[in-house]
Amino acid sequence: MKNMIAVVGLNYKTAPIDVLEKLFAGCSREGNFPAVLKAIPGVHEILHLSTCNRVELVVSTDDDLRVLDLLKSFLVRSGALTNNEVSCIYVHRDEDAIRHLFRVASSLDSLVMGEAQILGQVKEAYRWALTENSTGIILNRLMHRAFRTAKRVRTETGIAANPVSVSFAAVELAKKIFGSLAGKKTLIIGAGEMAELTCMHLIGNGAEEITVANRSTAQAEILAEKYHGRAVGLGTLDEVLCDADIVISSTGAPSYVVTEDMVRRCLRKRKNRLLFLVDIAMPRDIDPAADGIENVYLYNIDHLQDIVDENMKSRRRESLKAEQIVHEEVAQYFNWLKELEAVPTIVSLRSKAEGIVRMEMEKASSWMGSLESEDRDKVEALVNGIVNKILHAPMTAMKEESAEFQSQDIVAAARQLFRLDD
């Protein structure tokens, strides 16, 4: 019977987050479910991908829709989905399934297009499937092709090139201003969540020495401790501002916390070293007039958002190139899959022929013993030549037919004619 590749699952596009969470939890409870799934009649190979944005089963099965129904009901059961929620489940088959998986691995199907985590999650899912021994020749190759596609998309297109989050955009700007962030001092004014996120990315890129300034020192201390920095009150702002290279401000203050005058004084003290100010507060914390000062670069949340929007647009442009790569890779994999149909028959035909040759040669060994070894080699070559010539035509025919997915008849005929199933 013909083989089928399918993807059964749901993702953030088709299902609300609570349904995904329910299913995610349900699948985790299911225990050793690759084994359970593989026990479903008709399922040959299976891989289970589960992230916070999607739960999907990638399977290689018999070409039978009933198998897909069984998989669907498995998902319904594990997630305890209601009748309404069942409609969230999608099924992709064959070429569509392959394309879907390649797009997922390449982050074209992600909530934030081009994000890097998904490839790691797909790899993790595959690693798990390998330890469970639930994949075989078809899915193994499918997964390797998916990784290859993802790699090509990352290197050949700019889909992951530019940051699409405000905090990453701020880090990129800091790099454009200072070059390396190593040894750069960061000052956080106000202990907001966004400021903390940006700070975390800055540290990840080599920034050192964090100072947190907050109205309530207690809260500042919590944050400071987390990043091995020090906490100060807003009273000493003048002083700590002069030491900082990067300033991230996000207080809820109604008026400017950092005035133009403060920045100007500061710059004189720090001998005009470059200063990067990030104002992510609403209303503003830092007087916009400070941007007029030489060697001071002030970005507020709107500027950063503009950069992010621009980058998002360029990612969408790049995604067209990425889709083309996916298209090529799907075609290549599909070709391989088609040829695979005839491969087992070709292999058994060849081994049967080799078996016959071996047997006949053994039988003939009694009289061939009197021949010179050179002549024996010649006889052997002659026999192999004849066998190969005879097999060449049927094997080529099977390969050719399989390219069109129409080899079932001819493969069946070959099996019968050469009695391969006996």
Add this chain to the structure above:
Amino acid sequence: MVSLETIMFAPALACCVLAMTGYLLSLLVKKVSLARGSTWILAASFVFLSLYLLLAAFHSTGWDYFGSRHFLSIYAWVIAGIYLGLQFKTKTRLLGAFIVPFILLLLIAAAGYGSGKNLVPPQWQSWLTNLHLVLAIAGEALFILATAASAMFIIQNGLLKRKKPGKMGRLLPSLGELDRINHLGLLWGFPLLTIGMIAGTVYAAFVWGGQWPADPKVIWSFAVWAVYGFLLHQRLAIGWKGSRIAILSCVAFLLFLSSALVIRFCFATVHNFI
């Protein structure tokens, strides 16, 4: 018969043209990989140029043989060498897009001179004039480097101040790195030029006696030297950094360039070897 020397000069020039094209393309399509490739091509050009100069240095007629073509080539060679050396320390491949035009212009000018005048007339040849020549060239080459970095700084600064870094901003090196290159250029260029000028002065004082300061090139050179001295002083002592120094570096260089051209075409000078 075509000499081996000429054979070396041709590929040096060709590689330089190729590198220039690569750098321009890199700016155009905004891909730093092209600039990276161009840097290797420039390195090839540098090797050919080195061979060319080496062959010239061992020419049978010795120092007399050095003409305008060699002078311009040495100039290009030093700039290329400093730029390539810097590439070991910083990742500012795109700086080439601003440096290579100078190198290319010098090489094209060099190609224009078949043999040219003697670089140093035989009666003035001494180790002092050689020292004067080499150090002055090296100092000026470093100033060209500082200027190129400054020009890039001004562009990058404009992009960042306008809050639109975009592709160009991503392509250009960071402000910090560019400012550092300007710093290095001034820091090393100024003392080299100073020693070079002292060497020239000492020689002139011995050989020509009283009349040498009247030479227009000398007067202009002192003016340019003073401007660069002022820049370096402001940078080191007063702490001028970033855009102000970048703009002033460019102004100083334009002054230096225009003086060189004006003197070349409008005045009679003893420094008339091109």
